[in-house]
Amino acid sequence: MTLDRARLVALAAVVIGIGTLAPTVRLDTQPTTVAEQRALAARGDAGAQFGVGYSYWVGQRGLHEDAEAGRWFRLAADQGHADAQFYLGVMYREGRSATQDADKAADWFRLAADQGHAGAQFQLGALYDTGEGVRQDGAEAIRWYLRADEQGLTEAQYTLDLMYAQGRRPPKDRTTAARWHQRAAEQGHADAQFHLGTLRLDGASGPRATEAARWYRAAAEQGHADAQYNLGDMHAYGYGVARDDTEAIRWYRLAADQGNAGAQVSLGFMVAMQMLDGPRDDGRPGAATRYWRGPDPQGDTRFRRGVMNRYRLEAEQGHAAAQFYVGGIYRRGQGVLRDTTEAARWFRLSAEQGYGDAQFALGDMHHTGRGVRQDGVEAHMWLSLAARSFQDAEDRDRSVKARDVVARRMTPDQIAAAQRRARRWIPRPAT
Numbered sequence: 472m473t474l475d476r477a478r479l480v481a482l483a484a485v486v487i488g489i490g491t492l493a494p495t496v497r498l499d500t501q502p503t504t505v506a507e508q509r510a511l512a513a514r515g516d517a518g519a520q521f522g523v524g525y526s527y528w529v530g531q532r533g534l535h536e537d538a539e540a541g542r543w544f545r546l547a548a549d550q551g552h553a554d555a556q557f558y559l560g561v562m563y564r565e566g567r568s569a570t571q572d573a574d575k576a577a578d579w580f581r582l583a584a585d586q587g588h589a590g591a592q593f594q595l596g597a598l599y600d601t602g603e604g605v606r607q608d609g610a611e612a613i614r615w616y617l618r619a620d621e622q623g624l625t626e627a628q629y630t631l632d633l634m635y636a637q638g639r640r641p642p643k644d645r646t647t648a649a650r651w652h653q654r655a656a657e658q659g660h661a662d663a664q665f666h667l668g669t670l671r672l673d674g675a676s677g678p679r680a681t682e683a684a685r686w687y688r689a690a691a692e693q694g695h696a697d698a699q700y701n702l703g704d705m706h707a708y709g710y711g712v713a714r715d716d717t718e719a720i721r722w723y724r725l726a727a728d729q730g731n732a733g734a735q736v737s738l739g740f741m742v743a744m745q746m747l748d749g750p751r752d753d754g755r756p757g758a759a760t761r762y763w764r765g766p767d768p769q770g771d772t773r774f775r776r777g778v779m780n781r782y783r784l785e786a787e788q789g790h791a792a793a794q795f796y797v798g799g800i801y802r803r804g805q806g807v808l809r810d811t812t813e814a815a816r817w818f819r820l821s822a823e824q825g826y827g828d829a830q831f832a833l834g835d836m837h838h839t840g841r842g843v844r845q846d847g848v849e850a851h852m853w854l855s856l857a858a859r860s861f862q863d864a865e866d867r868d869r870s871v872k873a874r875d876v877v878a879r880r881m882t883p884d885q886i887a888a889a890q891r892r893a894r895r896w897i898p899r900p901a902t
Contacts, residue, residue, distance in 0.1 A: 524541070537567045541559065544562070553582075553588040557583040557594075560575075560576045563579065581595055589624040592615045599612035628663075664698070665686070668682075680711030684702065687702040688702055697726070699725045700737070703720070703721075706719035707741065723735075732790045735793075789900075795821040795829040798814045798821065799832070811842030818832045824899060825856075826860070834851070834852070834854035847889075848888050851878060851885075851890075854874035858871050
């Protein structure tokens with residue numbers, strides 16, 4: 472993961488957001504009527520000029536006009552008003568009321584930053600990080616982020632968290648990263664809570680896993696889709712929390728409803744596993760099945776179609792795991808007509824992305840000739856790739872053994888051809 476331009480722009484937008492970074496001049500100490508404020512502004516009072524501009528910026532008192540906001544900000548900024556300089560920088564960076572101009576944005580941010588304006592310091596750091604309006608300079612970016620962080624700006628803390636975690640501020644120090652994440656997380660920053668949970672979870676068990684779940688829950692309750700997905704996983708496997716299928720599905724569904732592809736697949740997978748495993752010992756359906764069907768199920772056919780539709784939705788978006796599951800459903804004929812040709816098509820789409828299970832399945836189909844032409848070279852190649860893709864030693868051994876079975880019926884030239892194709896193979900993007 473890298474701290475890319477899109478993330479920095481998003482963080483900058485949060486800093487600009489009203490309420491996240493209030494002006495350093497307290498507007499409630501300014502004149503209470505438009506007439507009083509304008510009178511002071513007309514006499515050259517920088518604070519009043521900024522106040523008029525800010526009213527136009529946020530639409531106070533029925534006003535909202537970027538051009539007027541920019542005019543008043545400029546009058547105040549020329550007198551050295553830091554908030555006005557900051558907002559002029561924002562306007563030039565975003566192209567509001569003026570032509571978008573990163574160079575001018577950097578100039579205004581610097582003037583405000585030199586006066587100690589935390590938001591401007593963060594924005595200037597972001598410009599140095601991305602190379603907009605200034606020469607790209609990671610060290611200079613960190614210097615400005617640190618100055619904003621010293622004033623307690625949460626977004627600066629979180630940005631530095633990520634840079635530490637990525638090793639962009641050497642030496643890479645996970646303890647320091649965790650400490651910085653903790654500061655932002657304790658202030659309620661959902662992304663920081665999520666990443667702190669991930670740091671706690673990395674290779675952990677026992678109390679650390681429980682703490683990871685606590686931070687994931689804090690982020691999940693703020694609507695963080697990745698945290699919801701991970702919390703669902705933890706409940707599904709009983710890792711750091713009590714195993715609870717109903718809770719797992721609840722969090723999967725919240726994440727899935729936000730478009731999280733992994734959660735959508737996991738939700739379908741849990742339901743499918745419950746369906747395949749059959750009822751519980753007492754004859755009642757399992758928790759996942761009850762949750763999916765609801766209080767008034769309308770039969771297995773509709774239920775199975777729901778599972779299939781969930782998988783297919785994600786498969787058509789290019790999700791490799793979902794493509795593999797759809798292929799498996801067609802191969803077994805569960806809820807659909809059995810179709811080994813269609814199964815092979817979905818396996819191939821998944822296998823071409825490097826999904827080990829799909830590579831193994833496609834290799835097996837080429838070995839037996841089910842759904843595809845029987846082809847030892849293809850079978851050998853896909854089984855070799857599966858062995859390379861699998862992380863689990865048992866899965867790798869299974870792939871190697873299957874490939875060796877195929878090789879017994881191949882000539883040395885065919886084996887050499889399959890090995891060359893496996894070496895030259897590169898994964899394709901999702902389709």
